[in-house]
Amino acid sequence: MDEFSFIDSITQKYYRQSSLIKGIGDDAxxxxxxxxxxxxxxxxxMVEGIHFRLTTMNPYHIGYRILGANLSDLAAMGCDPAYYMVSIVIPKNWSQKQLEEVYSGMHDHARQYQMDLIGGDTVSGNELVITVTVYGYVPKNRSRYRSYAYEGDYIFVTGHLGDSAYGLHLLLEQKKAENRDYFIRRHQMPNPRVHFAQELQSLKRLCLNDVSDGIASEANEIAQASRISLELNYSAFPIRPEIKQYSLEDQKKWVLSGGEDFELLGTVAKEDWVKVQAAADKTNTKVTNIGVVKESRNNPQVLLIQSNGQKEKLKRSGYVHL
Amino acid sequence: MDEFSFIDSITQKYYRQSSLIKGIGDDAxxxxxxxxxxxxxxxxxMVEGIHFRLTTMNPYHIGYRILGANLSDLAAMGCDPAYYMVSIVIPKNWSQKQLEEVYSGMHDHARQYQMDLIGGDTVSGNELVITVTVYGYVPKNRSRYRSYAYEGDYIFVTGHLGDSAYGLHLLLEQKKAENRDYFIRRHQMPNPRVHFAQELQSLKRLCLNDVSDGIASEANEIAQASRISLELNYSAFPIRPEIKQYSLEDQKKWVLSGGEDFELLGTVAKEDWVKVQAAADKTNTKVTNIGVVKESRNNPQVLLIQSNGQKEKLKRSGYVHL
Structure with missing residues (x-):
């Protein structure tokens, strides 16, 4: 493949963001x-064989999904997406058409947020590796850190948990299932909660973390960074009925450590909970109160309260790719 | 390897840049x-086996060099380096110690410019891939574009050409040679011309491009972007005597398309040439006038004038990794 003609093919003819002075076409x-x-x-x-396989995703999904993972990071900071940069390692067995589909997936996802592709690198190698760097703007001092959880906060999560992992399960097992297409789509084309987080920019304090490695992992990150404890009620978790049909063991595998739901886990002052609900309504986002933040400076941890009232310590057993 | 303890080990204890609000440790x-x-x-x-091999470079050099490639892009825009982000794909046969050496090479190079490491990603895979994203600041409207060359401009280049490619040649052929260590060091630990470019920030117009794929390629990029022609005098090229001992064919291979010298190729108004020389003096940088820019709106090209006065068209035959 000719690198120059390929770069020409992905270079935008105009910029969507007025803050972009120079996109692709110079040293930076x-x-x-x-x-x-x-x-x-x-x-x-993301690496082929580790984060995705062509047996469970086509090149378009791969592109759509990796930009989704990045958009989810931006959502978790409460910011407005602006640009993205793509560095890609291309193996010889990938065709130009497949490659264009990867970029097309990224492009379609980016367009939903008026993002511009501003550069990157294309090199050859033995396995497909895609690194996406994203950029966005947040009102000064309104970044949504993991360290912003306080005692008494309501804990909430957007959407449903476990959908993506269950979708992957259906793909890998090639199983028939109720609403199969819905769950597979949730796995292949995640839609991060950018609009919901943007709608909350006026809130002075908000703690957000995105669910990319499983809620067990992200809840522990918040507990550690904020030096508090999170008490989560499993019975309040937003879980689809199709998943609830399975054993508790299977459910928890998908829901707690399945990862890649790209939902937002957050905490907010009790008096601001109505504003979170209003933002959810306005952006057509499901939001569920799943627990409360407890003081615990010397022993930050995550406790999961079972339906029978028993508490168990939830470890950072989330899905770790490395 | 434990991803969390590794991230802890590379997380800085303080920020060098006062503009950095939050580095490693949140979603972004x-x-x-x-x-x-x-x-x-x-x-x-950069990909192992394509851009570097452990037979010609140790892990420290790999880190030093990839940050160098990025710094060279920043130099070519005339800006002050500020931060960098590292995404790395780690194969199983790499030890934690080797990995730490890669980061150490990047860190030592970054420290020269007070840069902060602000994030990235670490994942596993079958071959080592390192993607570095850099960030810097340039005075408003003082970016040094390739499209800024004008008729009558002096063309200049910093340092010496061909050093890095000749150094690689010595490494691959395992040859004894005069000043062998110098050339090998130029290949393994390039030092981009950041200070020289910073010193020229007061100039209103300056065209810069960094020599990363070979001057033949970069000169053509300037010609195309500026819609002018570059006439380069080969006899004026800054080439070390050790390289001049070789046949003209060998010389040209290293000098014109060897690539990765990470020098700067630029053009400047004739009356500003003294300022370029002054900046070179002040930053202890060699700078050489190697030609002049000619009007050529309808047929932008690069002409190489041989010692015997003959002109030849220099094609974009630079070293293309893809």
């Missing part, structure tokens, strides 16, 4: 800061 | 724009 991209806003940036890498 | 990094400055960002990916 140039952006103009937006007055009163901080800049947010994050990076995610 | 947060930076505060600097008044009157634009932000620059670029990304480079």
């Amino acid at each position: 991209a140039v952006v103009r800061p937006v007055n009163g806003f901080d800049m947010i940036t994050a990076s995610d890498t | 990094a947060v930076v505060r724009p600097v008044n009157g400055f634009d932000m620059i960002t670029a990304s480079d990916t």
